[in-house]
Amino acid sequence: MIINLTQSKNFRLFKLASEVASENGQSIYIVGGFVRDLLLKRGQLTDIDFVTEGSGIALAKALANKINPNLKVSVFKNYGTAMFKYNGLEIEFVGARKESYAENSRKPAVETGTLEDDQKRRDFTINALAISLNKENFGELVDPFNGIEDLKKKILRTPLDPVQTYSDDPLRMMRAVRFASTLNFTIEKSSLEAIKTESQRLKIVSMERIMVEFNKIMMSAKPSLGLRILEETSLLPLIIPELTALRGIEEVEGQTHKDNFWHTLEVVDNISQNTDNLWLRWAALLHDIGKAPTKKFVEGTGWTFHGHEFLGSKMVKSIFHRLKLPLGPDMKYVQKLVKLSSRPIALIDDGTSDAALRRLLFDAGDDLEDLFILNKADITTKNSSKQEKFKKNFEYVAQKIREVEEKDHIRNFQPPISGEEIMKLFNIKPGREIGILKEKVKEAILEGEIENDPVQARNFVINEAKSLGLILAE
Template sequence: MQFNIPDYVEKILEKLEKEGYQAYVVGGSIRDMLLGKNPKDYDITTDAKPFELEDIFSDFKTISVGKEFGTIIVCQEEGNVEITTFRQEGNYLDGRRPEWVTFSRKVEDDLSRRDFTINAMAYNKKVGIIDPYGGREDLKNRIIRTVGNPEKRFSEDYLRILRAIRFATELKFTIDKPTFYAGRKCSSKISNVSMERISDEFFKILLSKKPSNGIRMMEEMGILEMVLPELIPTIGFDQRNPNHNMDVYNHILCVLDNTPPIIQTRLAALFHDIGKPSSLTIDERGIGHFYGHDQIGAQTSKMVLERFKASNDLRDKVYLLVKEHMNHHADFKEKGLKRLIRRMGEKEIFDLIDLQIADIKCSNEKATIDHIVERRKRIEEILEKEEAYEIRQLAINGRDLLDLGFKQGPIIGQVLEYLLDRVMDKPELNEKDTLKKLALDYIDKK
């Protein structure tokens, strides 16, 4: 079997072979090509040592990312290629790094240290596919299986437990039983892994086509309570409300699956009802209500995303989406919608609409999204007409007010807010001379 390897990758393979070394494309790119996908990047493994690689590619820009482990990156305009020397490794003492690394002349030694069979294949045109652990067969049978003893493989890097779940979720594969049981046995050790690495894998699960599958696998394997314990109280939690036909956990997972694969929207779906178990009240008719659960969920999202080391921008976006998700019950007039756009932002307002549509669809079979669809149309019209909803969109600014005789200070902001309020009601007022007159009238009335 031959693959269509890009020219910039072939160039590196040919250069290594010309110098008398073995060279293979390895790992995830082989897996993806066998699945009929176009790889995002390509890794190469070779028996050339790191110092030899630097000499061979001295006329290229290279980046040393772990010379002691035999890895450099060769940079080209078409893309970067990571090259690693064949190696064997000693025992992992800290669940992340081996106690020793030794370079090898055999590609099979290098493949033996890799995580899963589907990632432990190598290829070049001369030799074809090297597959000592049955990766092609596992791809055919849609199975995630470790290379060798699963408990030993996980003990080398406990993040591999979450990676197994991520691959199974993305590829719609099944984790084989020995691998699954070993992952469950070692699940508590995930706490030894840095939160940045955990969140990176977790976010990839959330962005998969059906993230609920990954969350359920995390639950079954005992990883969920380690990574996101805040979600555990929602499991089996009866909403006791005729507007909901699922428990909180299954409702959350339904919303998660029905939102677009945008990280802030998926995270907001995950957190939007996480505050329900702690906010339940039962009325005299025995019906459950969850007053303030949106505020609790927003605060929880901020706390968890801080723990995940997420960026401030992502935290703020998720917080706002969760905080605002219940406003689909509000009957916004034009000014109210413009204020909402101002609070959310032009892009995030549609993230909110997507979240609300998914939330309603996952409530009960009689729920209708007509009012949210109509709201989206109204928002699109406001933006298309470029009607003002922010001060920067006014036909007048602070400098104009100073020229009118206003003094520098808080009064400038107050007047501009007043003018924006008037313009949001009547867009036709957004004309410079009109706004100047309104500003002077405002001061006279004060």
């Protein structure tokens, strides 16, 4: 089968690579993800991997020099690879190799091999496809494992025995789930069973590498496709046991609760239709994480999960720490949304005070719209009339909050009187009284006792200062 490369915007690069390889007496092939995505006609292709039966480093340097003698080539001698950037592309070269693995490591022993050896070491048949750029068969598809058929049937299958494949490099199990989720492919039955068998081998893989794949699953159009497979194959409990702890339904005195695990997956899918913000998707994934440890059956009331948002927000930090996820603003953002996740819905009441709305505005700040997106995604009832009612109720609350914000300007609240002004008013030095008075001003504004106004704040401070024994300066 010949692949027509003349229509590719990279055709000139491919022809030049072919000429340079011929001059060097080397073979050259395009391999891996570029070939797969080219055949699937998937979007913008920016990474190209070349393999040669010889030195990949030597070929990379020769091609880079031909393109531009000043082009910088990054060399990784330990791996026998080299790469350079050109015309918006990341171009990588590797010498064909074969690999063997030790029991307790996913780092293989590598030796020089043929193209066939190199294709055998690939994770899936759809990634083992190669296109020849050699002059005698330019454009010919080299497909020893019938990967083209697997592409057509949307099947993920390993070139060699799946148990051995996953045992050798357990990260391939995460890659299988990732491709199933991002490409909407089915993992072939024996391969799926092998993942279940070898799932515990994932423990030898660094959490950083696992998270790279997991986050790609989270960024797929429908993350539940991958999350379901992770649960089915027993990989998910190895990564986020707090999530699988939500699974299951209990019944006491004829009263049940919803399965919060499957509900969570629905929420993640819902939110993924409306945002590409990875951390907002993580907030959806963890929004009910505190429900398992707070679940309780109360006589006469039924199942309760009191305080699950507060506990869940505390759990976020330990989960992020264990998963080697960022512990800075991204983690705090997820914590905030988990903690506030039920607040807007709790305000659905004609009698809700402006003070409660102002407090939500103050606590959510710039993340209020993201909180609304999470709240809407959290509506998973299949009853269309209930769903419509919940959405109308939510919009009612959102509108009330917008009206309060327009009137009181609470979002990103800054006290209308500064610490410096308070010190001048009473001719005092920095001390705890300043913090006490500023906090009182904030509370008074949130409770609606005074408006968010400098004059009212100043008069309020003068009055409150008497209880602290402060005297107005002359």
